Amino acid sequence: MSQEEIEIEVDKNGRVTIRTLGIKGKRCLDVAEALAEIIGKEQERTITSEFYESEIQVQNRIEIRKQH
Numbered sequence: 001m002s003q004e005e006i007e008i009e010v011d012k013n014g015r016v017t018i019r020t021l022g023i024k025g026k027r028c029l030d031v032a033e034a035l036a037e038i039i040g041k042e043q044e045r046t047i048t049s050e051f052y053e054s055e056i057q058v059q060n061r062i063e064i065r066k067q068h
Contacts, residue, residue: 006031015043024053 005021018035020028028051036042 006035020050022050024050026051 004023006023007019007021009017009019011017016039018032018039020031023031028048032045
């Protein structure tokens with residue numbers, strides 16, 4: 001699984017830019033929403049190609065067969 005990162009940049013004027021890296025699909029927006037609530041007013045949002053990638057989901061299936 002790729003590593004998930006949040007990159008935060010504050011420029012000399014105090015403008016905050018946040019990038020999510022390795023966070024796929026809708027979960028990326030969930031993280032962005034939570035961060036926007038913490039930081040304050042959101043001025044702009046850009047959707048990257050990672051948003052359109054599938055989230056990796058691990059699912060295990062166990063099948064038990066009875067022997068007759």
